[in-house]
Amino acid sequence: MSAALELPEVRWLGSARLTAGLDRHQRLDLAAHSRVHPPLADRTRANLLELAEDVDLRGRGGAGFPFARKARATLAGADRSGARPVIVVNGAEGEPPSAKDAMLLARAPHLVLDGACLAAVAFGAEEIVIGVAAGSPGEISVPAALAERDLPCPARTVCLPERFVSGESGALIRGVNGQPALPPAVKARAADGGAGGVRQRPTLLSNAETWAQLAVAAQLGPEAYAAVGTAAEPGTVLLTVNRVGTGPLVVEVPAGTRLGPVLDACAIPPGDGVLVGGYHGTWLHPVDAAGAQLSRAGLAALGGTLGAGAIAVLPADTCALGEVALVAAWLAAESAGQCGPCKRGLPDAAEAFAALAAGQPSALEQARSALGAAKGGGACSHPDGTARFVLSALDVFAPDVDAHLSGPGCGRPVRGVLPLPRAEGARLEVDWSRCSGHGLCAVLAPGLVRLGPHGYPSSSSVPVARWQEHGARRAVNQCPALALRMRPGG
Known part of the structure; x- marks a missing residue:
């Protein structure tokens, strides 16, 4: 199986917890996992909630919402409706600079499942659902892990399109229910009814790292779990450190670790700016970044956010x-x-x-x-x-x-060093030898084509989002000068 997986490299500063055993194994199957992480005893509802509160376990997908509060809301919804809850693991990591959840599901899937199964037993779940990005290593690894172990309830894997918004909780739930994996137009709490199609059962949804952290906390206990990290944010965090010209590094560090030593350990100079928190995160000046504490509070003090832990450095030789x-x-x-x-x-x-x-x-x-x-x-x-x-x-x-x-600009080329997927979407292109400035294209596709001061499109090539394709085709088909064409991506 390992030959079919493209797995990110893993490192750690200090003790390895989520990454334990990955120095010796490419992937922890159930036998290897059991040697590294001894089997966990079942816990009661009250005991598991108390554990999550004692270590202040928070979501590691970006929002940092308290796990225990989310679980209590789900259980209250289950008590009101009389329906058993659903446990959902969000592994649909659609952000290009983030690879930590994909790494866990590919290399340590049983640690994630340990946490999900703990909750399934304690909360009387009806089902466990693991959402993964289609074509990712998790699509192979997770079903193999499910087949290896005894489960407290039925479990299934759902493959979702690899898009940025597919990992949003509402989009994931829609995808699990067989709908387009897009955020719902009206916000709703998963705790009040999420996965399960017509039945819309109360759903406890957290990302893959959160479930793995729950398993580690249950294994160590609150005091040992809090032996690393900060008093306010105990434990470790997983980071994805992106490197120019090579694959990302997934690095486990104690919460509160300074960013400078992390970059030094990865042999990455601070460049002209450091992005922390991924493409919904914040750029930091190199001097500020070196001393930044990798915790929610530490980055908030600099106006930043930890998000899902994705880090990228912009070198000085690109625009x-x-x-x-x-x-x-x-x-x-x-x-x-x-x-x-x-x-x-x-x-x-x-x-x-x-x-x-x-x-x-x-x-x-x-x-x-x-x-x-x-x-x-x-x-x-x-x-x-x-x-x-x-x-x-x-x-x-x-x-x-x-x-x-x-002036003439910075004089540096655009090297394309920030990670982005290969372009697959269509582009709308203008043939200037034909365009006569009718402006009809801007009327038919107003969110796509904008006219410059002389009445001509302001750009000769425009990327077309999926939801813009209908308007783009209308503009192409009705252009009086036949000056527009759609070019497929890829």
């Missing part, structure tokens, strides 16, 4: 604005397109940032305005996270902004 513009365009195309901030705000911001990188003087204020309008009004956290990513870049890379707006 910072061009790199951010590429990610901003990808984030805009990855949205569900179901609310105003995603349909208009993010594409406007991406286009404005690309214009800023090209040196257009009015683009800076346009980008700030578009991102300000997008914040706070989305059906999910995607607009807010994207705004945080882009606005922090404007601050950290302020000298680059000045260079692009006041």
